[in-house]
Amino acid sequence: xxxxxxxxxxxxxxxxxxxxxxxxxxxxxxxxxxxxxxxxxxxxxxxxxxxxxx
Amino acid sequence: xxxxxxxxxxxxxxxxxxxxxxxxxxxxxxxxxxxxxxxxxxxxxxxxxxxxxxxxxxxxxxxxxxxxxxxxxxxxxxxxxxxxxxxxxxxxxxxxxxxxxxxxxxxxxxxxxxxxxxxxxxxxxxxxxxxxxxxxxxxxxxxxxxxxxxxxxxxxxxxxxxxxxxxxxxxxxxxxxxxxxxxxxxxxxxxxxxxxxxxxxxxxxxxxxxxxxxxxxxxxxxxxxxxxxxxxxxxxxxxxxxxxxxxxxxxxxxxxxxxxxxxxxxxxxxxxxxxxxxxxxxxxxxxxxxxxxxxxxxxxxxxxxxxxxxxxxxxxxxxxxxxxxxxxxxxxxxxxxxxxxxxxxxxxxxxxxxxxxxxxxxxxxxxxxxxxxxxxxxxxxxxxxxxxxxxxxxxxxxxxxxxxxxxxxxxxxxxxxxxxxxxxxxxxxxxxxxxxxxxxxxxxxxxxxxxxxxxxxxxxxxxxxxxxxxxxxxxxxxxxxxxxxxxxxxxxxxxxxxxxxxxxxxxxxxxxxxxxxxxxxxxxxxxxxxxxxxxxxxxxxxxxxxxxxxxxxxxxxxxxxxxxxxxxxxxxxxxxxxxxxxxxxxxxxxxxxxxxxxxxxxxxxxxxxxxxxxxxxxxxxxxxxxxxxxxxxxxxxxxxxxxxxxxxxxxxxxxxxxxxxxxxxxxxxxxxxxxxxxxxxxxxxxxxxxxxxxxxxxxxxxxxxxxxxxxxxxxxxxxxxxxxxxx
Numbered sequence: 001x002x003x004x005x006x007x008x009x010x011x012x013x014x015x016x017x018x019x020x021x022x023x024x025x026x027x028x029x030x031x032x033x034x035x036x037x038x039x040x041x042x043x044x045x046x047x048x049x050x051x052x053x054x
Numbered sequence: 055x056x057x058x059x060x061x062x063x064x065x066x067x068x069x070x071x072x073x074x075x076x077x078x079x080x081x082x083x084x085x086x087x088x089x090x091x092x093x094x095x096x097x098x099x100x101x102x103x104x105x106x107x108x109x110x111x112x113x114x115x116x117x118x119x120x121x122x123x124x125x126x127x128x129x130x131x132x133x134x135x136x137x138x139x140x141x142x143x144x145x146x147x148x149x150x151x152x153x154x155x156x157x158x159x160x161x162x163x164x165x166x167x168x169x170x171x172x173x174x175x176x177x178x179x180x181x182x183x184x185x186x187x188x189x190x191x192x193x194x195x196x197x198x199x200x201x202x203x204x205x206x207x208x209x210x211x212x213x214x215x216x217x218x219x220x221x222x223x224x225x226x227x228x229x230x231x232x233x234x235x236x237x238x239x240x241x242x243x244x245x246x247x248x249x250x251x252x253x254x255x256x257x258x259x260x261x262x263x264x265x266x267x268x269x270x271x272x273x274x275x276x277x278x279x280x281x282x283x284x285x286x287x288x289x290x291x292x293x294x295x296x297x298x299x300x301x302x303x304x305x306x307x308x309x310x311x312x313x314x315x316x317x318x319x320x321x322x323x324x325x326x327x328x329x330x331x332x333x334x335x336x337x338x339x340x341x342x343x344x345x346x347x348x349x350x351x352x353x354x355x356x357x358x359x360x361x362x363x364x365x366x367x368x369x370x371x372x373x374x375x376x377x378x379x380x381x382x383x384x385x386x387x388x389x390x391x392x393x394x395x396x397x398x399x400x401x402x403x404x405x406x407x408x409x410x411x412x413x414x415x416x417x418x419x420x421x422x423x424x425x426x427x428x429x430x431x432x433x434x435x436x437x438x439x440x441x442x443x444x445x446x447x448x449x450x451x452x453x454x455x456x457x458x459x460x461x462x463x464x465x466x467x468x469x470x471x472x473x474x475x476x477x478x479x480x481x482x483x484x485x486x487x488x489x490x491x492x493x494x495x496x497x498x499x500x501x502x503x504x505x506x507x508x509x510x511x512x513x514x515x516x517x518x519x520x521x522x523x524x525x526x527x528x529x530x531x532x533x534x535x536x537x538x539x540x541x542x543x544x545x546x547x548x549x550x551x552x553x554x555x556x557x558x559x560x561x562x563x564x565x566x567x568x569x570x571x572x573x574x575x576x577x578x579x580x581x582x583x584x585x586x587x588x589x590x591x592x593x594x595x596x597x598x599x600x601x602x603x604x605x606x607x608x609x610x611x612x613x614x615x616x617x618x619x620x621x622x623x624x625x626x627x628x629x630x631x632x633x634x635x636x637x638x639x640x641x642x643x644x645x646x647x648x649x650x651x652x653x654x655x656x657x658x659x660x661x662x663x664x665x666x667x668x669x670x671x672x673x674x675x676x677x678x679x680x681x682x683x684x685x686x687x688x689x690x691x692x693x694x695x696x697x698x699x700x701x702x703x704x705x706x707x708x709x710x711x712x713x714x715x716x717x718x719x720x721x722x723x724x725x726x727x728x729x730x731x732x733x734x735x736x737x738x739x740x741x742x743x744x745x746x747x748x749x750x751x752x753x754x755x756x757x758x759x760x761x762x763x764x765x766x767x768x769x770x771x772x773x774x775x776x777x778x779x780x781x
Contacts, residue, residue, distance in 0.1 A: 003268035004339060007275050010248050011323045013243055017570045018319055021236070030228060037227050038112055038304035041155060041295065 076224065076544050079537035080153045082440045084166040086427070086534060088146035089433060089440075091174060095142060098181075099134030100515045107508035109692070110659070111501060113683070121185045123616025123692045129184045129196045135421060136194060136284060138177045139384060143429040144288040145173070145212070148235050150436060151295040152219055155229045161218025165211050172208035176201060188258050191615035191651045192273045194280055195249050199260045202250040209246065211594040213239045220680055224542040230311040234291030237319045240570070241283040245285055249276035255713035259612075263717065266646025267334050275326035282322040285420065286388075289428055290357050292316075293385065297364055298431050300377045306363035314356030321350050328399035331408065332628040332655065334643035347399030354779035361385035376451040380431030383459060387423020391416065394449035409624055409658040411503070412473025415466045421512060422462045423480035423519070430454070430521060437525050441532030450524045458517035464510030472503035476658075481632040489635050493661040498688045527606055597644035600770045602719045603763070604731040605707050606740075610763030612710070613756050615653065617694065624655035625767070638665035639771060648719050660691060665768030672740055673747035675761045697757040702737070704730050736762060 025031065084136065109124045116123045152161060160166050179201050183189075189196040197205070216239060217238045249272055264272050298305050305311055327335060327343030362385055365372060372378045394416050407413060438445045445451060459628065479499070482490040584732035603611060609732050614620075627633050629640040641664050646652055670678075677684055680698060682691035708726035715721050721729075733754070740761055741753035 003264055003271045003360040006248065007272065007326075010244055011121070011275075013676055014244050014323060015320060017240060018237065018316075021570065025233075031309075033227070034308040035304075037229060038298070040225070040227070041298060042302060042304060052108055 056418070063279070073543055075541040077539065077541045078159050080540055081149070081160050081163060081166060081536075082534065082538050083536040084160065084163075084438055085146055085150045085436070086536070087170050088142050088149060089436060091170070092139060092142040092429060092710060093133055093433065093518075095138030095177060096426075096518060097515070097522065099131060099139045100518060101513070102131035102134055103237060104508065104511045104515055106131055106512050107464055107504065109399050110504045110690055111508060113690045113692055118693050118695050120617075120696045122189065123694075125621055125692070126185050126187060128618060128621050129193075130181055132194060133180050133184065133196060134177070136280070137180070139290075140285060140421075140425050140429070141173065141177075143425070143432070144238070144284075144292070145169070146436070147292040147296065148216065148288065149434055151231055151292065152216065152235065154540075155225065155232055155295070156219050156223035157540070158219055158223050159227045161215050161222060165215040165218075169208060169211045169215060172204070172211060176204055176208060179204070183258070187616040189261060189278075189615060189618065190250075190252065190260065191618075191620060191653060192249070192262065192269070192276075193620075193656060194277055195246075195273065198258050199250070199252050199254050200258060202246070202252075204247060206250075208242075209243055210237075210763065213243070224545055226545060229295070230305075230308065230315060231291040231294040233312075234287045234294065234314050237315075238283050238288040238291070241279060241287075241323070245276045245279050245283065249273060253713050253716055255709040261713050261717060262651035264650070264652075265717070266649045266652050266707040267643045268648065269652040270330055270333065270646075271327065271335060271339070273330035273652070275323075278326040278329055279323055280525065281307070281417075281420070283323075285425055286322075287319065289425060289688065290318075292432060293357070293361050293428060294382070296428075296435060297378075297381050297385075299369050300375070300381060300435050301365055301371060303364065303368060306360050306366060310356055310360045314353040314360065316351070317353035317356070321346055321353060323352060328404070329656070330654075331399070331401050332630070333626050334641050334646070336643075344399050344401060348396045351393060351396045354395075357388060358385055358389035358392065361388075376445075376448060376455055377431045377435045379452075379455050380427045380434065383455075383462075384427035384431060386426050387419050387427065387462070391420040391424060394419070405628075405630065406477045407473060408628075409656070410473035410476040411469045411500075411657075412477070413657065415469035415473060418465055418469065419462070422458075422465060426514070427458065430458070430518075433521065433525060436530075437528055440535060441529055441531035442535050446524050446527035446531060450520055454517040454520045454524070457513050457520070461510045461512075461514030461517060464513060465507050466510075468503040468506040468510070472500055472507075475503075480658075481630070481634070483632070483635075493636070494686050494688055497660070497690060597642065597771070600645055600647060602648045602714070603722060603766065604736055604760040605623060605711065605729040606673070606702075606736040606759050607766045608710055608714070608763075609702050609704075609707065609733065609756075610759035610761070611653075613697065613760050614763055615651070619656040619663075620653045622655075622657060622659035622691070624662045625652075625657050626654040627662055627664045633662070637662045638768065641768075642771065645768070645771060648714075650714070650717055650719075660689075663764070663767060665771075667765045667767040667769035671747065672743045672765065673749055673760050675764055676744055676749055676751065676757060679757055679760065693759075697760060698755055698757045701754045702733070702756055704733060704758050707733060 104129050105115070105122075106124050109127075149160060149166065159779065165251055176197075180197050183198060183201065184196060188198045190198060197228075216235060220228070220236075251263035253263060254260040262269050293525040294305060294311060325343055327339045329343070329348045331340050333340075359643070365378065365382065372382055398412075398416060407416075434445060434451055476496055479491045479496040480493075484490050625641070627637045627640045634640055674685060678686070679694045681693050682689040707729045711721055711726040711729045715726070737753040737758045740758050741751050746750045
């Protein structure tokens with residue numbers, strides 16, 4: 001069942017990459033402001049300039 | 055803190071005075087293109103699905119032509135829905151949401167276009183090659199090696215474009231949807247590369263690097279995670295963007311969205327073996343798959359609950375707004391499918407459901423409900439916005455909603471019913487201890503269910519056609535805002551660049567990206583080095599009587615793969631009394647060591663074939679392949695008449711043998727040169743046996759090779775028993 005080694009290694013590598021991403025996200029205060037993060041996406045069209053580039 | 059000062063603070067500014075907002079444009083044109091492609095391929099994929107659904111009721115619809123036969127159209131259906139319809143849907147949503155979440159235009163217009171046209175090219179090549187019979191024989195990974203390479207390139211283009219946009223963002227915080235998109239990109243890249251390892255023997259055909267049990271494990275690790283990271287995580291990302299936008303209220307719990315995201319991606323990747331319960335896969339791997347699958351219900355339902363609760367106190371809007379209606383059904387379907395998934399991963403439930411139409415019902419609740427309806431909801435929301443108009447007809451969209459919902463019900467209910475019936479009929483014994491039903495009887499009773507399912511498909515497709523009309527009218531009534539003006543404050547500079555910089559300075563400043571990148575690079579490099587040794591060593595048979603296929607059998611096996619036989623016939627007898635009584639001794643891992651690719655299958659529309667060898671005379675197979683209903687009245691198997699006209703491609707035999715030798719199959723040195731002599735000898739023997747049954751057969755024809763393969767299947771083990779008995 002050597003394919004298992006391959007899959008476990010591949011899976012752990014992906015998981016490790018995600019773990020690093022997770023630690024990075026926590027350390028850079030990505031989750032400090034839950035309310036703001038959830039609200040902000042609703043306002044992205046609020047700054048609208050009524051013109052079309054051509 | 056006021057909103058403005060808070061915003062400035064978040065952006066890294068302390069003084070409002072030093073801020074000049076950047077003016078830029080969102081690229082809506084690329085979103086529009088992906089939206090059109092989503093609609094077009096959606097219709098094509100559903101039409102292909104409808105075709106095969108009716109073929110199961112009226113086998114004449116196979117038309118006796120190779121390219122229109124079930125085994126070739128079915129991969130077109132699945133690939134078109136997953137990679138063309140949902141794939142373009144993902145890109146449409148990502149290109150729209152990512153720009154707005156990052157407050158930046160896509161990184162490169164050129165890459166956007168390359169991504170778009172590259173992906174459409176892949177889809178067209180996929181359709182043409184699949185219908186022509188070029189397939190790897192691995193479900194949902196059927197595309198051959200040149201297309202696999204093209205997919206990798208275009209996927210990387212997508213990745214560069216996405217990460218480029220994230221890097222130049224003007225919003226420090228990465229909204230949860232972006233995390234889902236990143237997870238999708240990284241994991242799909244890994245899955246695709248690992249599962250597509252193959253050794254080419256011609257410019258378009260190859261053999262899987264893995265064999266038998268190994269191949270099965272890799273394939274379903276891929277297959278399960280394709281569901282997870284192609285059909286689920288990107289769509290959850292889209293849900294987290296488009297549902298709050300459509301309802302105009304923030305997501306119910308941002309904290310829950312973060313927790314369920316990380317939990318989901320950490321659990322998902324271990325659940326693959328639940329596709330191989332009771333097979334020749336080692337027990338502990340099966341149990342691992344089961345445990346992780348059951349745990350998955352928590353993060354999955356976290357997403358569903360978060361989606362539905364986003365509408366708390368806004369259910370009056372759902373009554374009014376057709377976009378929200380579609381989204382509510384989509385999220386509900388997601389909840390149902392992800393409840394059912396863990397349940398199906400329990401071994402005792404799986405013993406009933408596996409190989410039946412229950413699986414088909416399960417995936418369609420996900421595909422029609424979750425992916426389909428979320429895509430429709432997004433399209434109805436997006437198209438009017440891009441064109442600066444209102445939707446042409448709310449009423450028609452409401453019709454679409456109801457007819458589509460009805461379609462899902464008409465599809466799913468009969469398939470669940472059919473699944474239970476099949477399973478219980480397959481397992482039923484008479485009081486005397488004999489199997490109660492012939493397999494054919496269990497096929498015949500499926501007809502009304504298959505018909506109702508097809509009608510469900512008609513309803514669903516009708517809804518999609520209504521949507522297409524509605525959206526075309528909407529598009530015509532407006533003018534595309536191809537470049538939408540926007541402005542945002544630039545992010546405060548974290549560093550001060552000075553002088554000319556070395557090219558990799560930019561990545562050095564980004565430890566996260568660099569780590570991910572280097573890990574991926576190391577992983578790919580390491581895997582490529584280790585793979586051949588791993589895989590080839592494991593091909594040493596554990597059962598001494600299991601021998602490599604003869605050249606004729608190998609050619610026959612490739613025809614079996616080409617015609618997609620594995621889509622209706624399994625080659626895996628599970629260790630149940632009912633299966634052993636019906637098909638023979640249960641399948642052992644050691645029997646599949648020369649199977650590149652494995653052909654265990656996932657569905658028994660027809661009976662298992664693992665031990666078909668020697669069960670019927672050659673003449674039976676000859677007549678049966680020409681017209682199955684002549685030998686098995688009531689059979690819904692298509693006629694394979696072209697196998698009686700096509701010559702065996704003997705020119706390729708040496709290359710096939712050499713490829714197999716590279717994979718560790720122990721053919722004698724130089725066997726590739728004499729392989730065709732061996733092939734002709736065996737073909738003449740079969741033609742001779744047919745002649746005895748008064749069948750004049752040309753020994754050059756493909757049918758002879760197929761018969762050779764069918765008669766070989768599962769017989770190595772029987773030989774072993776004979777040897778043991780005589781000793």
